[in-house]
Amino acid sequence: MKTTYRTLSLSALLLLGIYSCKKGEVASTELQSYGITDSTVAIASDSISSVAGMKVKDKQFVKTADVNMEVQDVYNTTISIEKSVQELGGFVVKSNLHSNVTSEDTYNTSNEHAMLIKKYQTENTMQVRVPTEKLADLLTLINNNKLFLNSRSITAEDVTANIKYSELEGKRTQKTSENIAQLKTNKDKVALDDSNMSEGNLQKLSTMNMADDLKYSTVDIYIKEPKFRIAEIAITNTNTIDNKYKYNFIYDAKDGFVYGFYLIQRIIVGLITIWPLVLIALALIYFLRKRKMTKSEQSNLKE
Structure with a gap:
């Protein structure tokens, strides 16, 4: 044993x-x-960053990037980036290109011509979205246009738990819908069904947004030129034109005569408008003079 x-x-x-x-x-x-x-x-991984092309087993990442750099020509770089994004299967969300003018002066070159000199600096703020698997390629293409890189950040947010939670919430909503269907039809059932449907729609929207963020990475790009540019613009000499038409004696004399004639008319019309006041003033003057004459006659009689 x-x-x-x-x-x-x-x-x-x-x-x-x-x-x-x-x-x-x-x-x-x-x-x-x-x-x-x-x-x-x-x-x-590409030579830019291992984060851009990072893949981890059983993990899902939402990737974003932010690039701030100086380039030789903002306009040409913008066209190049937009073309690269399109070729990689992405799209441009926004592109705000503008020039900041620091000074503007006009110099007369002849009686008819002048030259407008503008000193300016061009910059552009862009936001593009590109397929996540092409993010590293886009960052490489962007990097090829730089003169100086001010900053660059790449973020890979782990959303694996969020995706799992979204799946569980979808199942919960479906189960709730089945339970509501077994209830007796009344106002409460309608309200519950409507609330559950609304929650389900929000959950679907959240899932769609998550799927879109996983499929496309967002890249914010700020580019500017390191130095000011000078623009020379040929314009008309406005001083000569102003002097030419600044004073015309015959026209101004005629205009002054007409204005004086209308001024007299306005004065006459104004006097006609206040005729009661004029009448009262005349009456007061007549009364005061008559009273003064009466006093004078009384003084003579006393003497």
């Missing part, structure tokens, strides 16, 4: 040891798998 028990114990220990070795081999294989993935990424 004891011999049988010892035999069974040894067999169990042997099996346990074999299982432990197998388990260790599986764990090592998984770690090696992750190691191979990481090293492959490091080798396959």
